[in-house]
Amino acid sequence: xxxxxxxxxxxxxxxxxxxxxxxxxxxxxxxxxxxxxxxxxxxxxxxxxxxxxxxxxxxxxxxxxxxxxxxxxxxxxxxxxxxxxxxxxxxxxxxxxxxxxxxxxxxxxxxxxxxxxxxxxxxxxxxxxxxxxxxxxxxxxxxxxxxxxxxxxxxxxxxxxxxxxxxxxxxxxxxxxxxxxxxxxxxxxxxxxxxxxxxxxxxxxxxxxxxxxxxxxxxxxxxxxxxxxxxxxxxxxxxxxxxxxxxxxxxxxxxxxxxxxxxxxxxxxxxxxxx
Numbered sequence: 001x002x003x004x005x006x007x008x009x010x011x012x013x014x015x016x017x018x019x020x021x022x023x024x025x026x027x028x029x030x031x032x033x034x035x036x037x038x039x040x041x042x043x044x045x046x047x048x049x050x051x052x053x054x055x056x057x058x059x060x061x062x063x064x065x066x067x068x069x070x071x072x073x074x075x076x077x078x079x080x081x082x083x084x085x086x087x088x089x090x091x092x093x094x095x096x097x098x099x100x101x102x103x104x105x106x107x108x109x110x111x112x113x114x115x116x117x118x119x120x121x122x123x124x125x126x127x128x129x130x131x132x133x134x135x136x137x138x139x140x141x142x143x144x145x146x147x148x149x150x151x152x153x154x155x156x157x158x159x160x161x162x163x164x165x166x167x168x169x170x171x172x173x174x175x176x177x178x179x180x181x182x183x184x185x186x187x188x189x190x191x192x193x194x195x196x197x198x199x200x201x202x203x204x205x206x207x208x209x210x211x212x213x214x215x216x217x218x219x220x221x222x223x224x225x226x227x228x229x230x231x232x233x234x235x236x237x238x239x240x241x242x243x244x245x246x247x248x249x250x251x252x253x254x255x256x257x258x259x260x261x262x263x264x265x266x267x268x269x270x271x272x273x274x275x
Contacts, residue, residue: 018056025049051231101170115156123151 025046034043127146134143178184188194208216209223216223 018053018060021053025053047229047231098170112156116153119153119156120151123153127151 029046029050032039032042032046034040131143131147134140134146185198188198205221208218212223213225214223
């Protein structure tokens with residue numbers, strides 16, 4: 001059975017809240033199946049009603065959202081103005097501390113290498129002297145055995161070049177930079193385990209598909225088209241009407257709901273199935 005359902009958008013007249021009207025619309029849209037021309041017309045009326053309700057929601061809450069967004073932007077700007085100089089100084093100071101620590105550690109490594117080389121040279125001189133004494137005493141076998149043994153070096157002890165400070169931690173960060181994109185792509189193709197380092201530029205693919213349509217010929221890429229339905233409206237403030245509209249050949253154009261529906265001065269007639 002099919003009946004006309006009237007949604008009263010004037011909440012002051014007892015027609016119910018937008019939430020209640022929305023529940024009614026959603027329920028009937030869920031129950032509607034487009035199996036005939038009549039169903040098609042009903043779907044269009046539902047769509048017009050939804051647009052009108054969405055306009056009422058936007059009129060009610062849009063200014064509040066705009067005001068909150070403006071306040072948020074102002075607060076973020078003030079925070080940035082006060083925090084940015086501190087953040088820059090913090091990064092600058094961290095860079096100086098890290099550079100000084102790296103310099104100290106480099107000098108420590110160089111000093112350690114020098115001490116180890118000196119210790120190795122002294123140990124080699126002592127070993128050569130011991131071997132010479134053994135050979136002079138006629139103990140050739142012992143001298144040969146000693147010459148084959150590894151040198152025993154004393155531990156090199158250096159004073160810590162960087163003092164430990166409570167609450168300060170040093171972390172080593174590693175980064176990677178692509179220097180040859182073609183080589184990277186070839187390796188990823190040969191070794192699929194590395195394909196996770198490549199990302200698809202979906203925005204560029206969408207632009208190419210829009211420009212070339214079914215003439216886009218890229219290996220591994222499938223092009224498909226979908227039909228969209230656009231509600232034509234002259235209200236530029238409607239958030240759902242923003243963006244590019246499909247052409248007449250690509251979309252079913254539906255006339256806009258009367259302004260009286262969105263303003264609440266006239267009930268919204270909706271055709272749906274009553275079970």
